[in-house]
Amino acid sequence: MSPEPNSSTPDLVPGRLEQLKTALAEASAAADLKARGRFLVLTHRGPDPDALGACEGLRQLLVEGLGYEPVVATLGEIHRAENVALVEELELELEDYDSIDHSRFAGVLLVDTQPEFGHTVVPEDLPVVAVFDHHVTPSAESGSEVPVAYSDVRLKVGATSSMIQGYLEEAGLVADKTTASALFCGVRYDTADLSRNATPEDEAAYLNTFKNADRGAIARIAHPPLPSIYYSELSRALSCARRHGPLVLALMGQVENPASVAEMADLFLRMEGCSWALVGAGHGDEYVLSLRTDPSFGQAYPLMQRVLDGRGSFGGHGHIAGGRIHLDDDGESTVRATERHLRTHALALLGSEGEDGIPDEGRLLTS
């Protein structure tokens, strides 16, 4: 079937796959002999289901559709219970970025992130051949711009996994069981089962990947076993959380499991009358933040930007944003000072008073 010259579906730009093929072929030809045909697929630190799903989809596209040899490598521990379950249930083959020999590869493909993001490491000695993402491009600091041969950044699409599923379809491939399951989870978690940020591309990807997915694995990923530390950190989050009008703010001090931060942000946003939730905690020499907004309230990304006020790095799309700040040390006073700073900026966004006319202090959730 030959494509119509004037496609009636504006989002379906023909030739994406062709452009990608060209970029890969050129990078491969320019590489040393031993690196030809081999590509490194990378995503952001602490990958989520969408990042992992997109990596798996790209793996199948590169192997079966384009005849290349990809290696998917991740950086940073995967903490969140669903994400750990996804890797284990689907037995994903992920290499550790820190033990990768760069000279084995002709170039890098980045998914669910862009070179400018602070939570992403791009090897300096390899060309970035392709970028697939749906996040707002952060403004690059002067002189730090990384050249990218092929860039596909679509801000409206709910999940990068949906974009990659589109490439598989364009290549005439059907996702295998593992890939379909990973892609499905990617679309599912980034769009909350198509309830937020979902475009027609997300709907198509969600339904088409579900057909071939391992439904048992998907169910087990949705209700994973939780580490026992989860319950003590839940207790801590509940006892320190304060309600400031539409905001629930919980700055937890040091935690053992940084995944607690995102878990608690999701939990607090479900509170009636809560329009946004901001949760943060120190983990080692980093301070980790998660921000969630109610769909009717607005975007999470600009709020996170204002809360951080020029410190650290952050990313987000739609109603979800995450940030991290490097700490000079993991001492209690450093963490407390960081939390005071964040609290001040978060409360400044509310104006001087909460809904009850109570400034600053807020109300403890449990008292």
Ligand SMILES: [Mn+2]
């Ligand atoms: Mn994503």
